[in-house]
Amino acid sequence: MKTTIKDIADRAGVSTAAVSLAINNKPGVSDDTRERVIEVARELRYEPLTKLVSPDVDVVIRFLKISRHGHTINKNHNYFIDAYVEGISASASVSGAALEVEAYNGDEPLENIITKINESPQITGYLILGTELSEEDIRTFVATKKNIVFVDTFLDYISADFVDMNNTDAVYKLITHFINFGHSKIGLIKSSVHTRNFQLREKAYYQVMEDIGLEINENLIIDVDSTFESAYNDFKNYLAEKPEIPTAFFAINDIIAMGCIRALQEEGYKVPEDISVAAFDNLPMSVMISPQLTTIDVSKREIGQTAFDILLLKAGREESPPPRKTLIGGKLIIRESVKNLTQP
Incomplete structure (x- = not known):
């Protein structure tokens, strides 16, 4: 069912006349009301939502x-x-x-x-x-x-x-998915390459693990480069040292996860039988690898x-x-x- 002006008015708590003035950028409503109406119209996917700036301006x-x-x-x-x-x-x-x-x-x-x-x-x-x-x-x-x-x-x-x-909400979903599947020893594959969302996901990992009450083992925090080949090489070097391995890794994005899964498989680990991996981005390649990757769809x-x-x-x-x-x-x-x- 298509959204109507009345639907928007009811949700925004204003009159239908105010909605009409707001979405057509006409005078007669305050900036706050106009902003609230436009936000509600967008949330309800109101199709006739047209110019939010003056119609005589080329946008x-x-x-x-x-x-x-x-x-x-x-x-x-x-x-x-x-x-x-x-x-x-x-x-x-x-x-x-x-x-x-x-x-x-x-x-x-x-x-x-x-x-x-x-x-x-x-x-x-x-x-x-x-x-x-x-x-x-x-x-x-x-x-x-x-x-x-x-x-x-x-x-x-x-x-x-x-x-x-x-990022925090998404990492919480991944960590709780691990927990629901019986995992408590959960590591992080991060990257120090300057990407703000990488930093936010790493921060979210620490925050969620602490809030849930799971132990954070710094030996299970692995830093790799963010390209496929570099992540593969970095993780293979890590595995060559025969390190302590968690039951599950959260990888900071899909590309990193796929490089690390390749390294795991070459070193004789089975995914997910020996170790589980989940990631972030839901790139098309995430369904083209074996096993298909559990991930966050942005x-x-x-x-x-x-x-x-x-x-x-x-x-x-x-x-x-x-x-x-x-x-x-x-x-x-x-x-x-x-x-x-x-x-x-």
């Missing part, structure tokens, strides 16, 4: 895909990033905005990107892929005073808009759509609204890589 949104070191933003994650762009594109199509996509590799000096932003007054706002951006990088973009929303990263203490996955399109909606809200107000820091939950995808120890 051009530019998505910047920026690779700083290439360990995460590479061909293995194109599917992931494309899903963000699909979500953004869908919202742009509904709103009547134009979407431009630009990609920069690690050879492009950041100052060149900033210069282009400052010399492009025709751009309404920017959605910036923050996966490989440092805190300093983000502050540099914020200093341009342009309408910007950062996607796929999250910093609590910077006054800017972020839309990211809820709500990629929803993240893209939400980031776009927040950007248009910023662009549609004379005074910039307070920063929004939005976390969107993911879904646990249970496949074959975790053994149920509770079953004989």
Whole structure:
């Protein structure tokens, strides 16, 4: 059943007239009411949701895909990033905005990107892929005073808009899945490559393990590089030392997990019979390996759509609204890589 204006009014606690004024960007409602109505309309997937900025303004949104070191933003994650762009594109199509996509590799000096932003007054706002951006990088973009929303990263203490996955919630789902399957000796395969979401997942691992009351054994915290081949080589070197092995490993993402599973199998370990592995991202390759990988499916399109909606809200107000820091939950995808120890 399609969402109606009355549905939105009931949920937002306003009149249908107020909803009509808000979604058509007409005067007569406060900024707070307009913002609340638009958010409810988005949540209810109201299809006729149209321009959130003045109809006589040409809205051009530019998505910047920026690779700083290439360990995460590479061909293995194109599917992931494309899903963000699909979500953004869908919202742009509904709103009547134009979407431009630009990609920069690690050879492009950041100052060149900033210069282009400052010399492009025709751009309404920017959605910036923050996966490989440092805190300093983000502050540099914020200093341009342009309408910007950062996607796929999250910093609590910077006054800017972020839309990211809820890493803590997702790690909790994975750890409790391990526990429900009888695992209590749970290790972490992390990466020190600079990617904010890696840091947040590592932090979440410690937090969830402590909150649940499980022992954290630092000998079971393994640091590897984030590419498939490097993770494979690093983990194989670790296994060559005949270390203590947990019953389950949480790997910080799918690519790392797949490299480590290959190393385990070559060293004679069976997954999941001898050791279970679960990861994060639900890349297409996660169903192409044996065993198929239990992982977290990130709500990629929803993240893209939400980031776009927040950007248009910023662009549609004379005074910039307070920063929004939005976390969107993911879904646990249970496949074959975790053994149920509770079953004989």
